[in-house]
Amino acid sequence: MSDTPVAAKEAKPADKRSNSRSSAKYARVLSFVSHYWLQWPWLFGGILVARVGSTLVDVSVPLASGHLVDAIAAGSRDNTGPVLRAMAIFVGLGALFAMSRQVVGFLVNRLSARSITAIGRDAFAKVQRFSAEWHANSFAGSTVRKITRGMTSYDTFTDTVCFGLLPAFIVVVGVSAVFWWRWPILGMIVAGSIVVFLAVTVAVSVLYVRPANVEAREWDSRMSGTLADSITANQAVKGFAGETREDRLFAEVAGNWEWRAIRSWDRSAISGILQSIMLVTMQFAILAAGVMLWSEGKATPGDIAGLIATQFLITGYLRDIGQHVRTIQRTVNDMDDVLEFREADLQIADAPGARPIVVSAGRIEFDNVTFGYEGAGRALFRNLSVVIEPGQRVGLVGHSGAGKSTFVKLVQRFYDVQEGEILIDGQNVADVTQESLRHAIGIVPQEPILFHRSLAANIAYGQPDASAQEIETAAHLAHVDRFVAGLPKGYETLVGERGIKLSGGERQRVAIARAILAATPVLILDEATSSLDSESELYIRDAIERLSSGRTTLVIAHRLSTIRQMDRILVFDEGRIVEDGVHAELMARPGGVYRRLLETQMSTGEIVEAAE
Numbered sequence: 001m002s003d004t005p006v007a008a009k010e011a012k013p014a015d016k017r018s019n020s021r022s023s024a025k026y027a028r029v030l031s032f033v034s035h036y037w038l039q040w041p042w043l044f045g046g047i048l049v050a051r052v053g054s055t056l057v058d059v060s061v062p063l064a065s066g067h068l069v070d071a072i073a074a075g076s077r078d079n080t081g082p083v084l085r086a087m088a089i090f091v092g093l094g095a096l097f098a099m100s101r102q103v104v105g106f107l108v109n110r111l112s113a114r115s116i117t118a119i120g121r122d123a124f125a126k127v128q129r130f131s132a133e134w135h136a137n138s139f140a141g142s143t144v145r146k147i148t149r150g151m152t153s154y155d156t157f158t159d160t161v162c163f164g165l166l167p168a169f170i171v172v173v174g175v176s177a178v179f180w181w182r183w184p185i186l187g188m189i190v191a192g193s194i195v196v197f198l199a200v201t202v203a204v205s206v207l208y209v210r211p212a213n214v215e216a217r218e219w220d221s222r223m224s225g226t227l228a229d230s231i232t233a234n235q236a237v238k239g240f241a242g243e244t245r246e247d248r249l250f251a252e253v254a255g256n257w258e259w260r261a262i263r264s265w266d267r268s269a270i271s272g273i274l275q276s277i278m279l280v281t282m283q284f285a286i287l288a289a290g291v292m293l294w295s296e297g298k299a300t301p302g303d304i305a306g307l308i309a310t311q312f313l314i315t316g317y318l319r320d321i322g323q324h325v326r327t328i329q330r331t332v333n334d335m336d337d338v339l340e341f342r343e344a345d346l347q348i349a350d351a352p353g354a355r356p357i358v359v360s361a362g363r364i365e366f367d368n369v370t371f372g373y374e375g376a377g378r379a380l381f382r383n384l385s386v387v388i389e390p391g392q393r394v395g396l397v398g399h400s401g402a403g404k405s406t407f408v409k410l411v412q413r414f415y416d417v418q419e420g421e422i423l424i425d426g427q428n429v430a431d432v433t434q435e436s437l438r439h440a441i442g443i444v445p446q447e448p449i450l451f452h453r454s455l456a457a458n459i460a461y462g463q464p465d466a467s468a469q470e471i472e473t474a475a476h477l478a479h480v481d482r483f484v485a486g487l488p489k490g491y492e493t494l495v496g497e498r499g500i501k502l503s504g505g506e507r508q509r510v511a512i513a514r515a516i517l518a519a520t521p522v523l524i525l526d527e528a529t530s531s532l533d534s535e536s537e538l539y540i541r542d543a544i545e546r547l548s549s550g551r552t553t554l555v556i557a558h559r560l561s562t563i564r565q566m567d568r569i570l571v572f573d574e575g576r577i578v579e580d581g582v583h584a585e586l587m588a589r590p591g592g593v594y595r596r597l598l599e600t601q602m603s604t605g606e607i608v609e610a611a612e
C-alpha cells in the first residue's frame, strides 16, 4: 500500500511518531493535560480532595464489614448495641462513598467540558493559522478527525485518571499498608503480587498491545482521509464516473485497517486473559495466607470476612488497572496529533514585534526577490525586481507555470522569500502582521470558495459588520442582485458546501461583491479560465471595472477583454518578467513575446476571446 497517494501523503507523521521516544511522549502529554487541568485550579483541587476522601472511605468499607462479622460473632440477642453500631458504621461508610463519588463526578463533568472546549478552540486556532502549504499537504478530513479525537481522548484520559488510576493507586497503597501493619506476611504477599501484576501488565501493554494499536489508529486516520478526499471531490468523481475506482480505493484502505484493528483488539483480549490468571493466583495466595493466620489464632472470622471483602476490592481495582493502562496508552497516542499541532511551528509566523501595515497609496515593490518552492530544486524567481505604482491595474500574463500565481501569493505572504524584499508602501510584508496585511489585500480567486452560510454572510465575509444595505449595494455593483431574485430565500439562501448551489459565474460575482465590500487598497484578481456565457462575461467585466477603479490591482488575466483594460501588462516566462507595457504597445512589437504568447494561448484556450 505504500505507493498509494493516501499512504504517501500520511507517511511522514507516522515515521516521526515511531521515532519519538515513548517516555518523552508521556511527559509531553502529561504537561499538555495538566496545562488544561490547572486552568481551573479550584475545580481540579476539589476533584483531588474529593477523590482521595472517597477512596479512603471505600478502603475502610471491608474493614467495617469484618468488624460487623466480629460484633455478630461476639454479641448476644440481649445486647444488640455493638452489632447495630457496627452495622450503622458499615452502611454509613457505603453511603458516604456513593455520595462522595457523585461529587467527584459533578466536578469532573465541569472540568472536562471546559477543558475540552479550550483544547478544541486552541487546536482550531493553530491549524487555521498554519501556512497555505501545510493545508495543501494535509487532508481536511484527517485534520478534523485528529482534532476531535484529541478532544475526546483528553476527556477519556481525565476520566481514567480521576476514576481509575488515582483511586486504584490509593487503594493499593492503603490496603498494603493496613495489612503490613496487622499481618506483615499478608502485607508482603499483597504488595509483592501487585508489583508483579503491574510490571507484567505494563510490559505487555507497552511492548505487545501498543504497537498494534498505533498501526490500527494510523489506518483509521487514512480511512477518514480517503473518505473525506473522495466525498469533497465528488464532483470530479461524478464527472469522470470514478465511483467504482473510489470504491476500490476505499476498500483497499479499509481492508488494511480491518486486519490491523482485529490484531489490535485480539492483543488487548490476550492481555486481559493474562491479567485474569495473575489475579486468580493472587486471590488464592491472599486467602491461603488468611486461613493460615486464622489456624494459628492470629486472625478472627471477622478478619477473614474483611480479608475476603478487601480481596474483592483490590482485584476489582487491579483488574481495571490493566484496562486503564491500555486506555491511557490509547489516549496518549490519540492526543499525539493535537500535540503535534500545538508544538508545530506556524511555518509563516509574524516577526517578533510585528506591527500592522499601513497602506495609504498601495505601491507594491519586488526588490531583488529570489524565491523557490521547498524541494523544487531550483528557484522560480531570481533577483526579480519590479515596481507597481499606486492605483495601477496590472495584468499578469504568461504560460501555465510561469509564476503568475506565485507572484501574487508572495504579495500576500503565503510564502517567505529566500532573498530580497517585497514592500507595500515601503513596508516589508515579512515585518508586518499577517492579519493586517491580508486585511489590506482583497482577493477574488479563480475558484471562489464560499461557506455553507447565507449569501449575505458570504458577501459580508471581509466586512462582517456590514449593514444589510451595504451588502445589497455591493451585491448590486457586482451584479449579484440579478440572480438573487431567483433564489428561494433571497440573500438568506444557503449556498451549499463551497457554494455548490451557484454557477461558476455567480460564485465569481459573489466573490467580487465580497471584495467590493471589503474595500481594500490592494486587490488581487484571478480570472476564471472557463468560458462564461456572454451575459455573465459582461457582468463580470463590468463588476471588475468598478471594483478595481482607484485601487492597485493585480489581475491574472485569462480574457482578452480584461487584458485590454489594463494600465500595464507584465509578461511572465519561467519566473522572469520578459515584457512590460500596455496591450497596444506589446502587440506592436513584431515577434514580441507577448504577441506570440497571446496568439498561442488563444489557440490553446488559455486566453479566451470576450464573448460578444
Ligand SMILES: Nc1ncnc2c1ncn2[C@@H]1O[C@H](COP(=O)(O)OP(=O)(O)OP(=O)(O)O)[C@@H](O)[C@H]1O
Residues within 6 Å of the ligand: 133, 136, 373, 374, 376, 380, 398, 399, 400, 401, 402, 403, 404, 405, 406, 407
Ligand atoms: N505549492 C507548490 N509547491 C511546489 N511547487 C509549486 C507550488 N505551487 C506552484 N508550484 C510550481 O511553481 C511554478 C509556478 O507556478 P504558478 O502557479 O505560480 O504558475 P502560474 O503562472 O500561475 O500557472 P497557472 O496559469 O497554470 O496558474 C510551477 O512550476 C508550479 O508547478
